[in-house]
Amino acid sequence: xxxxxxxxxxxxxxxxxxxxxxxxxxxxxxxxxxxxxxxxxxxxxxxxxxxxxxxxxxxxxxxxxxxxxxxxxxxxxxxxxxxxxxxxxxxxxxxxxxxxxxxxxxxxxxxxxxxxxxxxxxxxxxxxxxxxxxxxxxxxxxxxxxxxxxxxxxxxxxxxxxxxxxxxxxxxxxxxxxxxxxxxxxxxxxxxxxxxxxxxxxxxxxxxxxxxxxxxxxxxxxxxxxxxxxxxxxxxxxxxxxxxxxxxxxxxxxxxxxxxxxxxxxxxxxxxxxxxxxxxxxxxxxxxxxxxxxxxxxxxxxxxxxxxxxxxxxxxxxxxxxxxxxxxxxxxxxxxxxxxxxxxxxxxxxxxxxxxxxxxxxxxxxxxxxxxxxxxxxxxxxxxxxxxxxxxxxxxxxxxxx
Numbered sequence: 537x538x539x540x541x542x543x544x545x546x547x548x549x550x551x552x553x554x555x556x557x558x559x560x561x562x563x564x565x566x567x568x569x570x571x572x573x574x575x576x577x578x579x580x581x582x583x584x585x586x587x588x589x590x591x592x593x594x595x596x597x598x599x600x601x602x603x604x605x606x607x608x609x610x611x612x613x614x615x616x617x618x619x620x621x622x623x624x625x626x627x628x629x630x631x632x633x634x635x636x637x638x639x640x641x642x643x644x645x646x647x648x649x650x651x652x653x654x655x656x657x658x659x660x661x662x663x664x665x666x667x668x669x670x671x672x673x674x675x676x677x678x679x680x681x682x683x684x685x686x687x688x689x690x691x692x693x694x695x696x697x698x699x700x701x702x703x704x705x706x707x708x709x710x711x712x713x714x715x716x717x718x719x720x721x722x723x724x725x726x727x728x729x730x731x732x733x734x735x736x737x738x739x740x741x742x743x744x745x746x747x748x749x750x751x752x753x754x755x756x757x758x759x760x761x762x763x764x765x766x767x768x769x770x771x772x773x774x775x776x777x778x779x780x781x782x783x784x785x786x787x788x789x790x791x792x793x794x795x796x797x798x799x800x801x802x803x804x805x806x807x808x809x810x811x812x813x814x815x816x817x818x819x820x821x822x823x824x825x826x827x828x829x830x831x832x833x834x835x836x837x838x839x840x841x842x843x844x845x846x847x848x849x850x851x852x853x854x855x856x857x858x859x860x861x862x863x864x865x866x867x868x869x870x871x872x873x874x875x876x877x878x879x880x881x882x883x884x885x886x887x888x889x890x891x892x893x894x895x896x897x898x899x900x901x902x903x904x905x906x907x908x909x910x911x912x913x914x915x916x917x918x919x920x921x922x923x924x925x926x927x928x929x930x931x932x933x934x935x936x937x938x
Contacts, residue, residue: 822848
């Protein structure tokens with residue numbers, strides 16, 4: 537092996553290690569999804585409470601994004617990632633010994649904090665550690681670690697709950713082992729940030745300059761619609777499969793809930809093959825088709841719609857999210873880029889939480905089926921609004937060009 541190859545091999549290890557830690561952390565954030573029906577049976581809380589549990593997680597994510605979003609530039613990547621893993625490990629321990637609603641809420645907040653820290657910091661760390669010969673796949677690896685981890689979480693928990701005893705303990709024990717492996721990976725990774733002499737820890741400001749708003753608004757609407765479907769998949773899907781379709785198998789619930797995120801990873805991976813100017817409209821269009829398929833699954837009470845719909849919607853969400861984030865980042869001035877991107881992520885995570893709470897409130901007054909159809913209609917309308925704005929923007933650009 538020559539010196540160049542040896543250097544590449546040494547860099548590949550830390551790069552893959554941080555990516556593994558990223559995936560392991562995100563697995564932990566969606567682990568409880570197929571277990572909610574079991575929690576409901578044992579602890580006796582309502583569907584509305586499940587949506588609140590999920591919203592508490594999103595609140596933890598948003599708080600961590602805003603508070604620690606820029607800290608890794610000052611303190612270094614490794615300390616922040618180790619802090620995120622610590623929150624994830626404590627969350628596992630809390631869920632492992634949970635005997636009531638208070639501990640579940642605490643575990644979800646801690647899980648949200650771990651996700652909020654990793655979402656920004658780990659993405660940057662993976663990109664900084666990518667070997668030169670792997671530059672083309674660096675972004676994809678970070679994306680796959682993030683969305684792929686979110687998809688694998690419910691699948692792993694569902695399989696463990698079906699095949700082994702202690703369904704409310706074993707998934708967290710297994711994830712605890714994964715998190716400890718992730719700690720070793722982060723510990724061995726080189727630091728990519730040089731600490732300034734004077735450390736200034738600031739809360740990330742949310743800001744969208746006027747010159748960016750034309751790009752930001754349709755991209756943010758598309759992201760909002762896509763992440764609404766993500767929230768639906770991880771918080772409400774178990775109830776639909778159980779109460780409306782009669783499917784109570786945790787492995788099936790976990791598989792269906794995780795499909796959208798795996799499909800999102802696939803969508804982000806194929807985005808580069810699409811024309812740059814059409815990526816966001818194509819993503820919105822595919823997401824719209826996927827949502828209509830989910831609506832068909834809800835209305836017809838067929839499992840097929842809950843399998844095909846999330847796959848199509850996930851591909852569209854992946855294309856739209858990556859294209860929208862890229863467009864927003866490219867349009868933002870350097871001095872405002874961090875705050876604009878953070879605002880974009882906050883919009884996405886608000887979309888995961890608030891609409892899902894609305895589903896829980898409405899479902900307590902009307903049927904779950906009708907609530908799901910209204911939700912699908914709202915997401916479809918948002919997709920249409922985003923498409924309309926994008927098409928109008930495209931016409932303006934064509935008319936302005938000589």
